[in-house]
Every structure is written in structure tokens, then in C-alpha cells.
Amino acid sequence: MQKDFLEHGLNFNRRRFLSRLSLGLGSVALGSLLVPDLFTGDSADSGFVPGLPHFAPKAKRVIYLFQNGAPSQLELFDYKPKLRDLIGQELPSSVRGGQRLTGMTANQKAFPMVGSFTNFKQYGESRNWISDMLPYTAKVVDDICIIRSMHTEAINHDPALTFFQTGAQQGNRPSMGSWLSYGLGSENKNLPSFTVLLSRGKGNSQGVYSKLWASGFLDSIHQGVQFSSGDDPVLYLNDPDGMNKFERRKFLDQISKINQISYEEFGDPEISTKIQQYEMAYRMQTAVPEIMDLSKEPDEIIKLYGTDSMTPGTFAANCLLARKLSENGVRFVQLYHQGWDHHGNLPTEIASQAKDVDQASAALITDLKQRGLLDETLVIWGGEFGRTNYSQGNWTAENYGRDHHPRCFSIWMAGGGIKPGISYGETDDLGYNIVKDPVHVHDFQATILNQLGLNHEKLIFKHLGRRYRLTDVSGKVINDILA
Numbered sequence: 509m510q511k512d513f514l515e516h517g518l519n520f521n522r523r524r525f526l527s528r529l530s531l532g533l534g535s536v537a538l539g540s541l542l543v544p545d546l547f548t549g550d551s552a553d554s555g556f557v558p559g560l561p562h563f564a565p566k567a568k569r570v571i572y573l574f575q576n577g578a579p580s581q582l583e584l585f586d587y588k589p590k591l592r593d594l595i596g597q598e599l600p601s602s603v604r605g606g607q608r609l610t611g612m613t614a615n616q617k618a619f620p621m622v623g624s625f626t627n628f629k630q631y632g633e634s635r636n637w638i639s640d641m642l643p644y645t646a647k648v649v650d651d652i653c654i655i656r657s658m659h660t661e662a663i664n665h666d667p668a669l670t671f672f673q674t675g676a677q678q679g680n681r682p683s684m685g686s687w688l689s690y691g692l693g694s695e696n697k698n699l700p701s702f703t704v705l706l707s708r709g710k711g712n713s714q715g716v717y718s719k720l721w722a723s724g725f726l727d728s729i730h731q732g733v734q735f736s737s738g739d740d741p742v743l744y745l746n747d748p749d750g751m752n753k754f755e756r757r758k759f760l761d762q763i764s765k766i767n768q769i770s771y772e773e774f775g776d777p778e779i780s781t782k783i784q785q786y787e788m789a790y791r792m793q794t795a796v797p798e799i800m801d802l803s804k805e806p807d808e809i810i811k812l813y814g815t816d817s818m819t820p821g822t823f824a825a826n827c828l829l830a831r832k833l834s835e836n837g838v839r840f841v842q843l844y845h846q847g848w849d850h851h852g853n854l855p856t857e858i859a860s861q862a863k864d865v866d867q868a869s870a871a872l873i874t875d876l877k878q879r880g881l882l883d884e885t886l887v888i889w890g891g892e893f894g895r896t897n898y899s900q901g902n903w904t905a906e907n908y909g910r911d912h913h914p915r916c917f918s919i920w921m922a923g924g925g926i927k928p929g930i931s932y933g934e935t936d937d938l939g940y941n942i943v944k945d946p947v948h949v950h951d952f953q954a955t956i957l958n959q960l961g962l963n964h965e966k967l968i969f970k971h972l973g974r975r976y977r978l979t980d981v982s983g984k985v986i987n988d989i990l991a
Contacts (some may be wrong), residue, residue, distance in 0.1 A: 520968045522987075552563025554976060559693040566888040566925025568695065570688065570897065571830045571841045572954065573869055574888075575861075576669065577714045578908050578917070580895035581939070583624045583858050584689050585918035586656050587637035588939040590622030591897055595905060599898045603940050610663055612900060613643035613911045619898040620816030621938065622908050625855045632930035641862040644870035650929035651873050651882070651890075652922040653909065653989050656944045657933020660893050660914045661951050663736075664851070665714045668892035668914070671949055673720045675978040682969075687978045689723075689730040692960060696837030700733040703838050705826040709858040709864045716844045725971040732842060735800070735829070736821075779989075784946025797833050813871040816864075824868035831875050834885055846892055851900050852909035873922050873933035882923040888961055892921025918944045924959045927991045951985030957986045 534960060542981045599619040600703070628637045632650040645652075662668035667677035674681040682690070683702060685702035694701035708719045720730030764883060770776075802825065808819055809828070816824035848881075850857050857935055876882040894917025895910035905955040916935045922928065934944040954964040955980065964979045 526894070545551040558690055560968055561692060562963045563961050565959065565961030567923070568884045569834045569839055569841070569961070570886045570888065570924070571834055571843070571872065572888045573827070573843050574845070575609055575848050575865070575891040576716055576844050576846045576897060577665070577712065578891040578893050578912060579848045579861070580850060580854065581656070581856060581916070581918035582895060582897060582910070583626055583854070584639045584642060584862070585654055585920070586935055586939055587628040588623065588897070588937065590937045591621055591939060594621050594943060596620050599938070599940070603938060607915065608663060610912050620903060621897055622899045622903060622905070624905060627908050632929060636931055641859055642866045644867045648870045648873045651877065652920045653770040653926045653928065654918060654920045654931045654991070655933055655947055656931060656935060657917045657918050657946050658890070658919055658952065659942060659946055661698040662893065663914050665892060665914055669720065672892050674724070675953060675980050679719045680724055681725045682730065682733065683721050684767050684978060685721060685732050685842055686723040686726050686730040687962060688840045690726050690969070691962050694837065696841060699833070699836060701839040702732040702842070703732065703833055704732040704734040704842045704844070705829060706734070707821060707826050707843070709821040709823070709844045709845060709861045711844040711847035712851070712863050714849050715847065721842060721979070725976070726969060740894050773896060800829065801829060809875065812875060814867045817868065823865050827872045831872060835879070835881060850895070850909055851911065852907050853907060855907060876923060884924065886924025886926065886956065887922045888919065891917070892902065893917055900988065915940065920945060921989070925991050926959070927989050930989065932986070945988070947986055948983070950979040951986055954987070955986045956985035
């Protein structure tokens with residue numbers, strides 16, 4: 509009992525001391541509501557103030573069209589006619605160079621090279637090579653920058669996907685959208701700064717999971733908010749049965765008072781985060797239904813994105829929603845489209861996947877451009893790694909599969925201060941190794957942050973004694989692709 513009494517006395521003295529500070533806990537709580545994370549992290553050491561860029565940004569927002577499962581660059585963007593000439597021939601061991609393989613092909617006795625079944629043509633003033641499976645993308649080729657020299661260390665889906673999204677192959681790190689939310693805040697107080705949309709194609713699907721849009725060690729206000737295609741696009745957003753908006757407001761006010769008392773008692777920043785989340789949910793009740801309503805979109809926009817755009821949960825519908833969310837100030841819109849894991853039956857399945865995404869991806873570029881939003885919106889399209897130039901298992905020229913290939917693959921970027929109508933980086937004639945201008949995942953991430961006015965080496969957060977950043981301890985901006 510005496511021990512409890514002494515602890516209570518110490519606690520009481522601490523409260524009295526803190527209450528007399530020029531910046532009391534009440535002011536701290538208010539500051540954290542106005543500028544989230546102002547009093548957390550490592551901003552004092554880095555000179556970084558959350559909510560403010562380091563320099564004038566080229567882009568304000570990001571729309572990331574992630575193609576989950578790893579599209580084959582050899583069928584879409586990286587034209588390799590020599591592979592067709594060498595079909596069925598063994599991949600030279602000197603080219604493979606003892607590369608680590610997945611468990612699916614590590615025991616293969618032969619590695620027969622297989623060229624793409626589809627044809628390529630050059631399009632636009634840029635004369636970039638694009639697959640016949642992407643006729644709509646071909647029409648906007650002069651608006652995009654194709655990077656053909658991406659590479660990663662990860663060889664399996666989970667770590668590779670996590671690496672792209674969080675900068676580490678293990679979990680429990682903030683996602684890219686969370687870092688941008690922390691670094692720049694939101695443009696619209698009625699919407700979250702980071703949203704997530706999911707869709708699924710007809711091909712073999714790899715899963716996506718909430719750790720990909722988690723806030724990690726950042727305050728939970730920065731985690732991605734998943735929008736669904738059901739009647740309730742954001743779960744638990746609507747008022748409970750029997751409660752009207754006036755009663756909800758009174759309820760939230762009382763909860764806020766209780767949370768404020770708890771904050772002053774314990775000083776836990778997650779308590780003020782909860783206050784912000786409750787308030788955001790209340791404001792979203794008005795903003796979200798209006799944005800999710802696609803019925804008011806003009807016929808020419810529906811035609812642009814395709815008829816699938818009127819079917820909730822499709823990639824086309826999510827692309828249209830991404831434009832609306834971005835247009836209304838959401839900082840980072842993350843789409844995941846599943847179905848690109850083509851270890852077998854690749855010609856049939858990739859054709860279906862390409863048809864799913866081609867028109868809507870190109871429409872998003874056109875739509876943003878005609879609204880004057882492309883210059884300030886960075887659009888990204890790509891997966892977590894590439895595909896091998898040899899077939900996995902049994903094959904014919906008309907039916908084959910490709911295993912995971914981290915050494916080289918293609919993505920594209922558009923808008924947001926990226927040079928349009930160019931290609932960057934080259935792979936060898938066999939499409940196996942990079943021969944010019946390699947781009948690592950951390951280089952890619954550093955460039956995205958740069959376009960939003962953030963120095964990737966200064967966007968840091970101190971956690972458990974270590975300073976963390978999205979690009980870990982490496983990464984450089986790809987200046988050659990910047991406009």
C-alpha cells in the first residue's frame with residue numbers, strides 16, 4: 509500500500525510539473541491534431557517537419573497501379589526477337605551466372621529459352637516497342653516513361669511485394685503511402701491521405717494483405733484505408749442503427765473528452781491518433797458516398813475507361829475511383845490487381861490479364877491529362893519482379909510458363925515531373941541481365957519521394973533507437989528520367 513501511495517504521489521507531481529510547462533499536454537494534443545506527428549519521431553535531429561516538403565514538389569499525389577503476381581516483361585514491354593530465333597535452345601550457364609532460383613525450377617535439368625508468342629510494334633513519336641496485347645497503352649506511349657532495367661533481390665512474391673511497398677522484405681515497416689502521409693499530410697481534411705483498392709483478374713492470384721498498407725511504427729493515422737466494392741465502401745463508417753448524425757456528433761464529443769483525459773494521464777500519442785481517426789470517419793460519411801458514386805460520370809468517361817468501369821470492384825472501376833480520389837486530394841491511391849502469376853499456360857492467362865487492365869490504365873492517363881491533373885499526379889504501373897526467359901517445366905511454342913526473375917523487369921511511370929515518351933535502361937539480347945542503367949527498388953522509391961518534394965535520406969523516423977527510412981540505407985534519384 510505504501511508503494512502504491514508513493515507511486516501515486518510521484519505521478520501526481522509529474523502531472524503538476526507538466527501542467528505548468530509553457531507547452532502543456534493539452535497544447536501537445538492540439539498540436540498533434542493540427543500537424544500529425546509534430547511531436548514524434550526524429551524530426552528534431554533530421555531538420556524535417558512532418559507535413560512540409562523539403563523542396564518544391566513536381567507532383568502532389570501518386571496513383572500506383574500495382575500488378576500483383578509479376579507480369580512478364582518479355583510479353584509486354586521488353587521486345588527480344590533473338591529469343592524467338594533461339595527457341596528451345598539451352599540458356600547458357602554463363603548468362604545465368606549461378607543465379608539463385610526458386611524451388612519451382614531449381615531442380616530443372618534443362619532451361620529452354622522461349623520467345624514471346626505475341627508480336628511487338630513501335631508506336632508514337634517515341635517509337636517505343638509495345639506488345640500487341642496492349643493496344644490502348646500503345647496510344648499513350650508518348651505520355652509514359654518505360655523503365656526496362658528494374659531489379660530486386662527478392663525472389664518470391666511475399667518478400668518482393670513487401671520490399672516494393674515498404675522498403676524491406678520483412679513486415680512491420682511503414683508502407684510507402686504511410687511514409688507519404690507522415691511526410692506530407694493530407695490535402696483534404698474529409699478524406700484519408702492514403703487509400704487502397706483491390707481487384708482480381710482471371711489468372712493465378714497471389715494474395716495481398718493488410719501489412720502492405722500498414723503504418724508500421726508510424727502513428728496509425730497514417731495507415732491505408734481500404735475501400736471495398738460492397739454497399740459499405742469503408743467498413744464501420746455508417747452510423748449504427750437507431751443513431752442519427754446529431755447523436756453521433758454528441759457521442760464523438762464525449763469520446764473525445766474521455767480520450768483527452770486519458771492522454772493527459774498517460775501521454776500515449778496513439779490516444780490522440782484515435783481522436784483523429786474518429787473525427788476523420790465522421791467527416792468521411794459525407795465525402796465518401798459522393799466519390800464512390802460513379803453514376804454521375806458522363807458517357808464519354810465511361811466509354812474511355814470501358815464498360816467494366818460501371819462494375820464495382822473491377823480494375824476499370826478502381827482506376828476511375830482512383831482518379832476521383834486523387835482529384836479530391838487523396839495523397840496516395842494504391843491499387844492492387846491480382847492474377848499475374850503465370851508459371852504455366854502463360855499465353856492464355858496473360859492475354860486475359862492484359863485485356864483486364866490495358867484500356868483502363870491508358871484511360872487514367874488520358875483522363876488526368878485532359879483535366880490538367882497529369883502534371884501533378886505521378887502514375888505508376890508494374891509488379892514485384894519479372895519473368896524468366898526460359899520456360900518452367902514442359903513447354904511448346906504456343907503454351908509455356910515463366911518462373912520468377914528478379915534480375916530485370918519493366919515498369920512504367922507517367923506524369924508528376926517524369927519525362928514522357930522515353931525508355932530507360934536496357935537488358936541483353938536474351939532478356940536475362942541488365943546491360944545499361946540499372947534501377948534498384950530503392951532508386952525507384954527515392955525518385956518517387958523526390959517528385960513529391962521529399963529527400964529520401966531526410967524522411968526519417970526514429971524507432972527503438974534506430975533511424976528508419978523508406979529507402980533503408982541506399983537508393984539514389986534517377987535524374988535521367990526527370991523532366
